[in-house]
Amino acid sequence: MSEFTGIPTDTGTGGNSLDTDLNAPYDKADMVWIFIAGSFVWLMVPGIGLLYSGLSRKKHALSLLWASIMTIAVVTFQWYWWGYSLVFSKTRGNGFIGTLSMFGFKDVLGAPSAVGVVPDIVFAWFQGMFAIATGILMVGGACERARLFPMMVFLFLFITIVYCPIACWTWNPEGWLAALGALDYAGGGPVHICSGHGALMYALILGKRNDPLTKSGVPKYKPHSVTSVVLGTVFTWLGWIGAFNPGSAGNTTIRAWYSAYSTNLAGSCGALTWMFIDYFRCGRKWTTVGLCSGAIAGLVGITPAAGFVPLWASVIVGIVTAAGCNFAVDLKHILRIDDGLDVYALHGVGGCIGSVLTGIFAADYINALAGVESSPIAGGWINHNYKQVGYQLAAMCASVAWTCVVTACLLLILDRIPFLRLRLRPEEEELGTDEVEIGEFTYEEDAVYIPEPIRSKSIAEAPAAIIDDKVQTGNSSSEELQSEPKTNA
Incomplete structure (x- = not known):
């Protein structure tokens, strides 16, 4: 057995692993939990791909499954290359963006992370999954009409230029929104507001899908596989309650498990709310897609609030967010922006609603469930801290403005580079992304069908x-x- 005589440090790698036990300062249960939580968030990404695939038409279905796996690969590399450093390294004093001091995971090992209770390498694993989740949500804005190579280039740049600054503002202890006092438990701004408005800009710049039957407004198609929608929702919901929100506690305290129940409760109330609204708006049918959409809306709304609000407030968050997102779906017809998967309505609008409600219902005693590992907060309106909603509105407006302006500029520049033309040509779009860009199919349309079993x-x-x-x-x-x-x- 090795004898460790060195003392772990708070800088660099945390010490020389040959003579220093880098594990000594940490609770191993915390490290196990954060690793498992990150793995569950990873599982959400193909779940979102399955959800998107089910909502699309058959000739584009595989491209959205492809996008989920592509996003994992591209953003994982980006996070290793410089993403983690840009978000969680020391900033230059303005709280806007980190440095490249941890470029290529330089010295990312055993020193305390930004949350302190787990080492850098464990924290980097978990936070990288949030960047990946943001990426797959955002590319949903391009459904059924985007070229795939430019999508990969855009995704890498979007995570670098759009997501990383907002995540730094929000979660880096030196970030300007964190210093201001804005609260965001698990990604209302960096994940949902960012991805939702990024998807809106992607859909706007690409233009609406070609449909000869739709002369004005935006085309609307039925989901080709409600079964895939349900399965995608199951994977996504499981990851949300099992990791996305409770893992954001950063430890294995009661606050983590409280936020898990808060998340499930808000998702359930959101599902019921959307389904009942659709019952009266959509021909008195108990729609499965409505049930799934409401669950996602409720989960989005509770994301910035889960570790701050009481359970009774989770019910309100789920109901209000689902109702708001349901009616926000109609905005694409008013704005004439073809967001076919309703990423903006669910994530952009839902993230904004959840952020404001966090300022109303945040409670200091819920945050304190983390015990000695908690960072005290003043709470929201229920603690008579009325200016908290102002901080939440500032964070929301800053995230929306940065995402919309920078994303639009980035897309317009890329589209003017010949080999990075963003959109398929009309004849290619008619054939379908799967045939033109991938050459494989979710469903073999030309397969031989024999009406009864071959017996001889x-x-x-x-x-x-x-x-x-x-x-x-x-x-x-x-x-x-x-x-x-x-x-x-």
Whole structure:
């Protein structure tokens, strides 16, 4: 057994691992929890891809699943390359953006992280998943009409230029919003406001989808697979209650588990609210897509508030956010911006509502559930700290303005670079992103369909062209297709 004589430090790597036990300052249960929480957030990303895929048309369905895996790869590299350093390194004194002192994860090892209770390498793992989640939400604004290589380039730049500054303002202890006193437990601003308004700008710059039947306004299509929508919602909801919000406590205290229940409660109330509203707005049907959309809206609304508000306030947050997002879906028709997956309505509007409600319902005694590891807050209106809503509005407006202006400029510049043209051509869009850009399909449209099982060996070995002819012309009967008795199958 090695003898460790060194003393862990608060700077650099935290010490020389050959003579210093870098694990000594930390609670191993906290480290295990943050790692597991990060892994669950990772699972949310393909869940969002599955949700988006189900909401799209069949000829574009695979591209959205592709986008989820691509986002994991691109943003993971960006976070390693310089993302983590830009968000959580020391700032230059203005609280706007970090330095490149941790470029390429330089010295990211055993020194205390920004939250203090876990080492840098564990914290970097967890926070990287939030950047990935922001990325996959944002690219939803480009559904069914974006070229994929420019999407990858844009995603890398968006996370660097748009997400990283907002995350630094909010979560870096030296960030100007953190210093101002704005509260954001798990990403109302950096994740949802940023991704929702980024998606809105992406949809605006790309223009609406081509649809000869829609002369004005924006086209509207039915989801091609409600089953995929449900499964995507399940993965996303599980990640939210199992990691996204409770993991943001940064430790294994009661506050983490309280925020898990708060999150599930708000999501449930949001699901019911949206479903009941749709019942009266959509022909008195209990819509499954409405139920899933409401759950996502409620989860978005509680994200900035989960570790700050009482459970009874979570009910209000879920109901108000779902109702607001439901009616915000109509904004795309007013603005004539084709946000086909309603990323802006759910995440942009939902994040804003949740941020303001945090300023109203934040309670000092809920925050204090973290015990000695808590950073005291003055609370919101229920603690008679009435200026807190002002801080929340400042954070919201700053995040919206930065996201919209910088994202729009970035997209307009990229679109003028010939090989980075953002949008598919009309004929390519008609064929579908899957065929034109990927060459693979979620569903094989040309696959041979035989109306009853093949029972004989000889028909299984028959040339495909013969089978195609009989099936497509409809002239074949089961007797014609069956050349041997059933007993020989």
